[in-house]
Every structure is written in structure tokens, then in C-alpha cells.
Amino acid sequence: DAGVTQSPTHLIKTRGQHVTLRCSPISGHKSVSWYQQVLGQGPQFIFQYYEKEERGRGNFPDRFSARQFPNYSSELNVNALLLGDSALYLCASSYGSKGGLTSYEQYFGPGTRLTVT
Amino acid sequence: GENVEQHPSTLSVQEGDSAVIKCTYSDSASNYFPWYKQELGKRPQLIIDIRSNVGEKKDQRIAVTLNKTAKHFSLHITETQPEDSAVYFCAASMGSGGYQKVTFGTGTKLQVIP
Numbered sequence: 623d624a625g626v627t628q629s630p631t632h633l634i635k636t637r638g639q640h641v642t643l644r645c646s647p648i649s650g651h652k653s654v655s656w657y658q659q660v661l662g663q664g665p666q667f668i669f670q671y672y673e674k675e676e677r678g679r680g681n682f683p684d685r686f687s688a689r690q691f692p693n694y695s696s697e698l699n700v701n702a703l704l705l706g707d708s709a710l711y712l713c714a715s716s717y718g719s720k721g722g723l724t725s726y727e728q729y730f731g732p733g734t735r736l737t738v739t
Numbered sequence: 740g741e742n743v744e745q746h747p748s749t750l751s752v753q754e755g756d757s758a759v760i761k762c763t764y765s766d767s768a769s770n771y772f773p774w775y776k777q778e779l780g781k782r783p784q785l786i787i788d789i790r791s792n793v794g795e796k797k798d799q800r801i802a803v804t805l806n807k808t809a810k811h812f813s814l815h816i817t818e819t820q821p822e823d824s825a826v827y828f829c830a831a832s833m834g835s836g837g838y839q840k841v842t843f844g845t846g847t848k849l850q851v852i853p
Contacts (some may be wrong), residue, residue, distance in 0.1 A: 652837070657843075666843055
């Protein structure tokens with residue numbers, strides 16, 4: 623059974639460019655969350671999507687956007703890249719909620735290492 | 740918003756000793772508290788978690804305690820082994836009905852000395 627997958631693994635971009643990162647959740651999981659992890663720090667919450675709707679947003683500028691597709695995979699888009707956007711971008715999936723019961727366990731993908739020069 | 744503080748930032752223990760990492764959170768609405776282990780260059784791995792209606796949970800050498808009144812929770816690792824060396828993150832999560840927002844602590848770098 624495959625875990626959370628992310629692509630690409632590494633990416634180098636220039637300031638001002640745009641980037642799209644992709645995530646496929648664990649089969650059966652309906653929730654995808656995106657995190658930014660700067661070296662030496664904990665992951666910072668960017669977005670959560672559940673059942674294809676944005677359910678939560680962290681303190682990130684509007685340059686960051688995301689969406690979730692009918693198969694529950696997700697994309698994170700970052701426009702007008704800045705040097706400070708260099709980080710490991712992590713995707714985490716969880717089952718979500720059914721019948722009034724919520725499963726909170728999140729499982730992370732391997733991440734995409736973004737370097738902005 | 741939620742704020743999670745984690746201490747210590749680094750911890751060195753002798754193999755076989757116990758290690759304790761402590762976290763505090765600010766928002767009483769948080770209802771789920773996971774702990775992650777992250778080895779260098781790898782993804783965070785969920786190692787244990789606790790819900791707000793439980794005070795303690797144990798899984799082999801790892802245990803987590805939660806004090807809702809004081810808004811703090813702790814990770815206890817007994818009989819530490821060199822392979823326990825990693826960065827450990829606590830987190831506080833709030834949400835329901837499919838909504839979930841997770842706030843992470845700043846991490847504790849644990850070194851187990853053989």
C-alpha cells in the first residue's frame with residue numbers, strides 16, 4: 623500500500639518565477655494539508671483541503687494557493703517566488719471524517735525541496 | 740492562533756537512560772496532540788499521539804502524557820537506543836468534521852550516546 627507521494631523531489635527556481643508542487647495522498651484519505659519547513663524549524667501550516675474544499679489556511683501571503691482534485695490529489699502553487707520561499711514543502715494526508723468520527727492522524731510525504739536563487 | 744512551545748531544543752542522553760521532552764500549548768480548543776520523529780533528510784514520522792479526552796498513552800518504550808488544565812504535554816522515551824537519535828516535534832491540532840489545523844513546536848534534537 624503506497625504512502626503519501628510528492629513530486630518533484632527537488633526543484634531549483636529563480637526569483638519571480640512560479641512553481642507547482644504535487645501530492646498524492648494515501649488511498650482512501652480525503653484530507654491533504656500542506657506545510658513549509660525551513661531548515662532547523664518545525665513545519666508551518668499553509669493549507670488544508672478536505673473533500674476538495676479549502677478548510678484551513680495558515681499565515682502565508684496570497685502568492686500561495688492550492689487546490690484538491692476529485693481523486694483527492696493536490697497541488698500547491700507559489701507565484702512570484704522570493705528567496706525566503708526556499709524550504710522543504712511537505713504534504714500530509716489524513717482520512718478525514720465519517721459518520722461523526724474524525725481521524726486526526728496525519729502521514730507525511732517525503733517532501734519537495736525548493737531552492738530559490 | 741495556537742502557539743506551541745517545546746523544550747529543550749537539544750537533549751543528550753546516555754544509551755539506556757530516559758529522555759523527556761515537554762510542550763505547552765495556548766489554545767484550549769486543541770483536541771489532538773501528535774508527536775513526530777524526523778531523521779535527517781527524511782519526512783516526519785508519527786510515533787505516538789493522544790486525544791484531549793485521554794491523560795496518558797503508552798506504546799512500548801514511548802509514552803505521552805497530557806495535562807489539559809495546565810495545557811502541557813510530554814513525550815517520554817525509556818531505555819533509549821542510538822536509533823532514537825533524531826529531531827522530535829510535538830504538535831497541537833484543533834478541528835472537527837474534517838477540518839484540522841496543526842501547529843508544530845520548534846523541535847528537540849535528541850542525541851543518544853552509545
